[in-house]
Amino acid sequence: MVTIAVCAAVGLIVGSFLNVVIARVPEGESIVRPASRCPRCGTPIAPRDNVPVISWLVLRGRARCCGGRISVRYPLVELATGAAFAVVAAWATTLWTPSLLGEAPAAAAADSLQPLAWNGALAPLPAFLYLAAASVALAVIDLDTYRLPFWIVVPSWWAAGVLLGGAALLLGHPAAVGRMLAGGVALWGLYRLLHAVYPAGMGYGDVRLAGLLGMYLAWLDWGALVTGAFLGFLVGGLGGVGVLIARQSGLKTQIPYGPYMIIGAWIGIFWGQSIASAYLRTAGV
Numbered sequence: 001m002v003t004i005a006v007c008a009a010v011g012l013i014v015g016s017f018l019n020v021v022i023a024r025v026p027e028g029e030s031i032v033r034p035a036s037r038c039p040r041c042g043t044p045i046a047p048r049d050n051v052p053v054i055s056w057l058v059l060r061g062r063a064r065c066c067g068g069r070i071s072v073r074y075p076l077v078e079l080a081t082g083a084a085f086a087v088v089a090a091w092a093t094t095l096w097t098p099s100l101l102g103e104a105p106a107a108a109a110a111d112s113l114q115p116l117a118w119n120g121a122l123a124p125l126p127a128f129l130y131l132a133a134a135s136v137a138l139a140v141i142d143l144d145t146y147r148l149p150f151w152i153v154v155p156s157w158w159a160a161g162v163l164l165g166g167a168a169l170l171l172g173h174p175a176a177v178g179r180m181l182a183g184g185v186a187l188w189g190l191y192r193l194l195h196a197v198y199p200a201g202m203g204y205g206d207v208r209l210a211g212l213l214g215m216y217l218a219w220l221d222w223g224a225l226v227t228g229a230f231l232g233f234l235v236g237g238l239g240g241v242g243v244l245i246a247r248q249s250g251l252k253t254q255i256p257y258g259p260y261m262i263i264g265a266w267i268g269i270f271w272g273q274s275i276a277s278a279y280l281r282t283a284g285v
Helices: 001-027 052-058 073-092 125-145 151-171 177-196 203-218 223-247 256-282
Strands: none
Touching: 001 052, 001 073, 001 125, 001 151, 052 073, 073 151, 073 256, 125 151, 125 203, 125 256, 151 177, 151 203, 203 223, 203 256, 223 256
């Protein structure tokens, strides 16, 4: 419980930083300088007015400097990141062990690098917290701009390689490193092929994101990779149809695909091996 509480608190702080990333990276601005400032009048924001969630509540959604409205999205991003960190920490510490379709968590994790196979080690936790933060930032940016910025996705490949590779070695599972690299290339290759066949169907940012998600899914297990990849397409298809119906728009309507890929990947991370095991059991394999 202490780990979950600490991760949730850290998530709130990271969420505050992600608000800067979300606002500046699509505009090609530095995320370091200048310091946080009022989006309306440009006045630097004092530390007391930059406390995650609390400052927004105290100020009642208004800037102290000019009285301009502060979007509710700022505290929502902070809360979403804090909640995501808490869920990942609960999963990593096996306080929450997802099971599905009658598959016991211990059985699902037997041949997988799921938390039960970590034997209480938290070496992989930073890697999945990083993915949680990147997921929030990328989903919001894609919904806003229909883009997945190169300067978030590609550096995340290297961060994932270091964090996941180091965790695999510390856990004594060097084979996971090769699986991670192969999975990343495989899912990147699949999306690259789809992009080549029908470029209008998805942006190249989705191709890059597929490589990142493939690394995480395959690091856990091949079943997680297959399940997460399939669910990305399934969730994306269902979500796209829902958007078209809600907007009463045509098939040429632009739809951000990144958030659906991310949702599918996280389902694959939490339940992928369980779903794959249940399918193989049902198929009699």
